Amino acid sequence: MRLKSEHVSMNEAIELGSLEIRKLFKDLNPTALDKKVNVDYLEKELGLKRFFPQSVINSHKVCY
Secondary structure, three states: OHHHHOOOOHHHHHHHHHHHHHHHOOOOOHHHHHHHOOHHHHHHHHOHHHOOOHHHHHHHHHHO
16 A cells, blocks of 8 residues: 555545554454554554655654
8 A cells, every 4th residue: 555655645645544554453442442553653563654655754753
């Protein structure tokens, strides 16, 4: 999905990456989901590059 998201707008790339994250954690119950899915966890354990193109990460890194 990351490769395809490099050819769309920034907002669409964020939406596609978010959908991939939801897909990855679809089997977690809501309590576990709240604990696991945050930007720090994703960046440390999985890497944001797995979900978003580098241009999106660079432009939004300041936000979190």
